[in-house]
Amino acid sequence: MAGAIVCGAGTAGLAAAATLRGAGIDVIVLERTDQVGASWRTRYDGLRLNTTGWMSTQPGFRASRRRHGEFPSRDAWVQYLEDYAEHHKIDVRFAVPQTPSSS
Numbered sequence: 001m002a003g004a005i006v007c008g009a010g011t012a013g014l015a016a017a018a019t020l021r022g023a024g025i026d027v028i029v030l031e032r033t034d035q036v037g038a039s040w041r042t043r044y045d046g047l048r049l050n051t052t053g054w055m056s057t058q059p060g061f062r063a064s065r066r067r068h069g070e071f072p073s074r075d076a077w078v079q080y081l082e083d084y085a086e087h088h089k090i091d092v093r094f095a096v097p098q099t100p101s102s103s
Contacts, residue, residue, distance in 0.1 A: 001026070002026045002027055002028040002091075003020075003025040003026045003027065004017075004020050004025050004026070004027045004028075005027070005028050005029075005030060006020070006027060006028070006029045006030070007029075007030050007098055008029070008030075008031060008032075009029050009031035009035075009036045009037065009038070009081075009085065009090075009092045009094075010036075010037055010038070010039055010040070010081075011037070011040075011058070011081065013029055013031075014029070014036065014058060014081060014084055014085055014088075014090060015058045015059055017029050017088070017090045018058065018059055018060050018061070018084070018088040018090060019059055019060075021088055021089075021090065022059075022060060027090070027091065028091050028092075028093060029090055029091065029092040029093065030093050030096040030098060031092055031093065031094050031095075031096060032095070032096060032097060032098050033094065033095070034094045034095050035094070036078075036081050036082050036085050036092060037077070037078045037081035037082070040074060040077055040078050040081070041074075041078055043074050044074075045074065046073075046074075047073070047074040048071040048072060048073055048074070049071055049072045049077055050071065051071070052070060052071060056072050056077070056080075057080075058080075058081075058084050060087075060088065061083070061084050061087050061088065063080055
């Protein structure tokens with residue numbers, strides 16, 4: 001049984017899950033789509049991050065070497081998120097509907 005559940009396999013959700021795993025907590029990520037970083041995939045083709053490659057990383061996993069001053073593309077960032085999830089062995093459950101709780 002998971003000690004924590006994270007909603008969403010985007011940038012923040014994956015970082016939270018990796019940090020929790022690093023603290024020894026079993027975590028499951030629930031993603032409503034069928035891919036990691038789904039919202040990034042829908043952005044326009046020419047999108048680039050507004051930080052250079054060496055600054056564009058998540059906790060516990062460095063990006064591959066990039067040239068100084070290079071701004072990562074949308075597709076490079078999506079690939080990085082996929083690699084990040086694999087590197088940290090994050091348990092992502094895809095196509096899970098997420099609905100607000102009724103309290």
